[in-house]
Amino acid sequence: MDFLELLQKRYTTKHYDSTKVVPDETVQKILECVRLSPTSVNSQPYHFYVLTGDTKQKVREAVMDFNQQRYDGASHAIVISSKKRIDEEHLKHVLEQETADGRLPTPDLVAAQDKSRHHFCNLHVDKGDFTAWTGKQAYVAFATMVYAAESYGVDSTALEGIEFDEVDRLLDLDSKNETCQLIVLLGYRAADDSNTTDKRPKSRLPLSYLTTYLN
Template structure:
């Protein structure tokens, strides 16, 4: 399939086939996509919890809104997307060192420039705790979009889930003590035959309503 066909066929899965599991090679591909996702000034302000067994599913289930629980229990995997709270100097220094190890800086001047530029944009979006977390959350949604499209490209169904209690999720996973906060979830797996959403036509506004060419 080309990218247009993928976008036309991809949809939000409502019912999963619990008997079908994502093969390790395909899961590894999706995790690599998450790892490689773009973020503002390469801030990578994220951490991902991979839920792939019944014990882990049951652990987070109290935080999931009732109507979304089957999307966790029946899917192959659920990923909890978390931001760092706060996005601190330790993380920024770690990023810089990793970029250096990966050969991003042919000379010291570029290293300094990258560090200064990243600090500028982090500070620009950190006037309050809420503004920093909102900025980090926007980076997570870039990663979420990458994941949903990549999953569809290799024949895996998905559901983005905002219907959950974030405070409860943070408590269940002990995220506060780790300097993390959950933002959104994504379930991955294979649709059930009973998934009615698979048989409904996609509905989107027409191009003339959403595109303006200047």
């Protein structure tokens, strides 16, 4: 299946089969795909909390009523958080990883990369949109996650019908300099899921409406 077919096939699952669990190895493959997502200046300013069992149940209280049924039925709930402020320790880890991976083979390149990344981070601090900027990176990762899941035969749902501050409180995200951006559910659709494409065809605006070519 090519990528276009994957996008045509994938849909937002509304009803999950609670008896089916996504295997750990499949979850790890999905997360590995997410790890490889692009981010601005390779900042990777996010974290993924994979919830099952008691912790998933605890976070349920932050899920709005209309989403609780699908939340309960899903195998996993993944909280995607992003950084709220510049995190020097995190930026140091990114730089060390880049160096270890061979991207920065000389001290001059290490210094230049560090300076450039700090410049862009500080730019968004000065503009007052640092959290919005890191949130954008989280949504790129979200897109990777749901299409990676689809490629492995796993259904998914993005939840924004949640109490974000409550998720932050329940997972103590403020102490980690993070805030919840959204929750992604992973699982397997119920046989009677109401949102399958044969029942509710996918609808998007035509490319001619969304695209302008400028020479």
